[in-house]
Amino acid sequence: MGDDRQLIGSGSPLEPEIGFSRAVRRGAHVAVAGTAPIGDDGGTVGPGDVYAQTVRCLDIAEAALRAAGASMADVVRTRVMLTDVTRWKEAARAHGERFARIRPACTFVEVSRFIDPGWLVELELDAITDGGGE
Template sequence: MERMRQIIASGSPLEPQIGFSRAVRSGDHVAVAGTAPIGDDGSTVGPGDVYAQTVRCLDIAEQALREAGASLEEVVRTRIMLTDVTRWEEAARAHGERFASIRPATTFVEVSRFIDPDWLVEVEADAVLLRAVHQQVPPSGRGIA
């Protein structure tokens, strides 16, 4: 079986310099890198507002997933990184609006800071394409070990 590797770029001039991508699809797995609350104009969205920044991060991550052929329904893990973990409920509200029925494995962690001091949150996501998973399940109903 041939494995596909697809790179999803954000358009940042730093991607080739640093050597990173917004997301990478390898076969049926999609990994979305730490996604910051950056607006289309390059400015920080929602300064001081964890909820608004989380919504923006999720918007960017969702777009990257779509470009890789995945959807929010296929997300199996998210990581929410906050500069102040006591504000986790603000980020959780935005996360819950997208994932209440999907319920991926989720981790909230506190970090000391991000590259831009106005960023209060970054989001990572991992997805497994359901189409590929269903194709691997034999008729007995048992999964591949």
């Protein structure tokens, strides 16, 4: 690994098991991994509620960005994955609340399922900061 590679963990027990980081920063680039609506207690936030789950995903992703020295204003791409794409407007409402002024490139896709069947949405973010890595 290069000296400028910064790994950001979220404390998930799956990180070491799978071999991934919540986010990785290399230079000015920050990638946030697929982020599920997991609460501090390990349970699913907002069962059945796409909007609430999307808000939780955004909160987790934003914390990872901050830990990497970035912010939501640095986000250039988002990916919103839903188990039912017909509910995209619920996720879009939460996305729009955070990104209305930033307006990153954004993709909504439908997936067949996630690791936990209670998860209705996952999010990925990519950011580019003005400065280099730590």
